[in-house]
Amino acid sequence: MKINWFCPLPPEKTDIAHYTARILKELSQRAEITLWTDKQVWLPELEEYGRVIHYHPEHLSDSDFKNADVNIYHIGNNQEFHGSIWQVSRRYPGIVVIHDVNLHYLFTCLYPRYLEEGTADRNAYVELMLNSHGVHCQQDLNKFFAGKLDWSTIAERYPLTFAAVENALGVIVHTQDAYNIFTKDRRCKCPVLYSPLPYPATPIQSVSRDETISRPPYRLIVFGYLGGLYRRVQSVLEALGGMAAKNAFHLDIYGQIWDEDYIRGLIQKFGLENEVTLHGYVEETELDQAMANADLAFNLRYPTGGEASGSQMRIWSHGLPSLVTRIGWYAELPEDAVVFVSHDREIADLKEQLRNFLNNPAKFAQIGQKGQQVLAKQHHPDFYSRKVVEFAKVVGFSWQVNQSRLSLAVASSPQVSVIIPTYNCSRYLKKAIASVLEQTYTDYELIVVDDGSTDNTQAVLQPLRDRIRYTSFQHNQGISVARNRGIEIARGNLITFLDADNWLLPHALEVQVNYFAHRANVGIINSGFNMINNQGEILREIKPWLQYPELNLATWLTLKPMLANTIMVRREWLEWAGGLDTNFPYADDLNLIFRLALMNCQAAWLPEITVCCRQPNKDFIHHTPKKAKYTEIALKNVFNQGNLPQPVKSCKKQILYQSFVWLAWNLYQTGNSHEEAEYLQKSLEFTDDKPEEIIFNWVEHFNNFAFDYGYDFDAYEFSSQPEWKQLLRSILI
DSSP states (O other), X not given: OEEEXXXXXXXXXXXXXHHHHHHHHHHHTTSEEXXXXXXXXXXXXXXXXXXXXXXXXXXOOGGGGTTOSEEEEEEOSOHHHHHHHHHHHHHSOXXXXXXXXXXXXXXXXXXXXXXXXXXXXXXXXXXXXXXXXXXXXXXXXXXXXXXXXOHHHHHHHOOOGGGGGTTEEEEEESXXXXXXXXXXXXXXXXXXXXXXXXXXXXXXXXXXXXXXXXSSSEEEEEESOBOSSTTOHHHHHHHHHTOTTGGGEEEEEESOBSOHHHHHHHHHHTTOTTTEEEEESOOHHHHHHHHHTOSEEEEOOSSOOSOOOHHHHHHHHTTOOEEEESSGGGGGXXXXXXXXXXXXXXXXXXXXXXXXXXXXXXXXXXXXXHHHHHHHHHXXXXXXXXXXXXXXXXXXHHHHHHXXXXXXXXXXXXXXXXXXXXXXXXXXXXXXXXXHHTOSOOSEEEEEEEESOOSSHHHHHGGGTTTSEEEEESSOOOHHHHHHHHHHHOOOXXXXXXXXXOEEOTTHHHHHHHHHHTOTTOOEEEEEEEEEOTTOOEEEEEOGGGTOOSOSHHHHHHOSSOOGGGEEEEHHHHHHHTSSOTTOSSSHXXXXXXXXXXXXXXXXEEEEEEEEEEOOOGGGTTTHHHHHHHHHHHHHHHHTOTTOOHHHHHTHHHHHHHHHHHHHHHHHHTTOHHHHHHHHHHHGXXXXXXXXXXXXXXXXXXXXXXXXXTOOOOHHHHHTXXXXXXXXXXXXX
């Protein structure tokens, strides 16, 4: 087996270069390795295990690859080390090894003028985004270029992961999450290998602990490329500086710091001049010696690109206990092999764990020893090398025989994609998921989009991860963005959304799919739902087709109440519409339905109850005014269209009047009495009735809405509101 190996090589200052050095001996025992580098310098000892060839990405030809069975390309997030490799991988198919799941930084560095309109870089970047993420990203690209979205937001929403594998014959990943992403996404049409990141179980450099060093102070260590804030050095300093027993520790910081003046300022701010030493970049032997003499390491990440951590492997090789952020790959680590810190209470957790260490250093030492055992069992270089070469043989043979990636395509897609966006809704989420998993119809996939939850959502999902597709944002992006992420990765021909606090009835998917099967011209269907109280009791059966037999734009505009969870839509209509409008952090589903109707997407009633919906209550007090605002915008956007059907135009005043009264009732029910009065005041613009008739009509509408939602309307309580009394005075005088 002959392998072309495209990867950074030592002495480059990246752990991916050291990764190659760690496995090269074992690789060379199983295959003939040719190392390719675009740098002029490499360690001569590498040539003991493989031939090294210098290349320029634009000067390669087919003849350069004719003597190898397969090419293996290593893609990380640093353009200096991986830009040339990606360029070659686009021209010559091979296996792509993913070292960072979020690769947005790599591609923006490859196209440095991407922010300049009319440039080739801008065009290439946009094309890459659309190819990788679909039409849904265009609206956010427009906002990004207009300065209305920052770089970190666009990068988190659109990681450009699949741009790295568009010409891949196979993919190798080092985390279980990455494996789930690639094996279950329609954009990956090649086989995927998951193998944990390799690292020897003992330090690469031969070092021993200096037993003459007295304790306390206990030695703490942070090391690596400390660029930006994501390594959380600033948090470590703040936590240590806030401890009464800070002089019981000494922190050594090794590595290139992005802003040394900033870090020195923090050291001074927190009074740590005697407790912290900055060492800068040092040679490997010196760093290993420092780790041998350390008592506790910090390996925090927030945000994280999702990659496995070579730093963690190195820490474990020394049997050193470590504090890690419970996020991404780190969250998968065994509970007894690391000490977890939550990113949303970082400083408090760091202080608590440092106090725990002082109370029981021996317990932390046991955690470090357990980590070393995990390293020996799961990350051995020989095990990794064997799996990579075996994978390369299968992929290389298939390519040579078929000369086509089509034979390597992933399994067929499910018919339905159920998307559950969730944000801090862990107390309800398990029931919502169970209602999907217990469906009578089985040709579906369930996608859960965690929109930056800070509660115990991850703990709820962990036992279910093998039965769902899971994707997440590290920062809350909003419901429209979360739903778009679900659409982007969905494989189904039919899409339906389920809110995390609602649940499906067992037959829901079956009756919805059957309905579509016999009506090829229908793009969207809507059904009924049960209104449920907090005890799970059915309060009302909502069957809107009884009141509105025809489902068209006028009905959508009039329909109260309307629930997005009762809707199923064909995937192509969502793509034609460009997904949910991310300008709508609330009422995005309502706005989407209006847009689909304006596009002449044919809608039909499915006269079945499919969903159980919880009553709105005062838990939503902060959301309801925002939802009212964006509902109003969505309605006005419709009536600003110049080509509305005449029946809709003629009903404009009636629709807006009823909509504002309905929004006022929602605001009243969730305790937003001031905003309630504002929307009743707005409704006056769209009625010609006398004041006395309007007041009676408001009360009548509130009573009807209360009935539909399962409430008893208390007219006395309602009329006792100071805002109501003031409103009456203003319209009766």
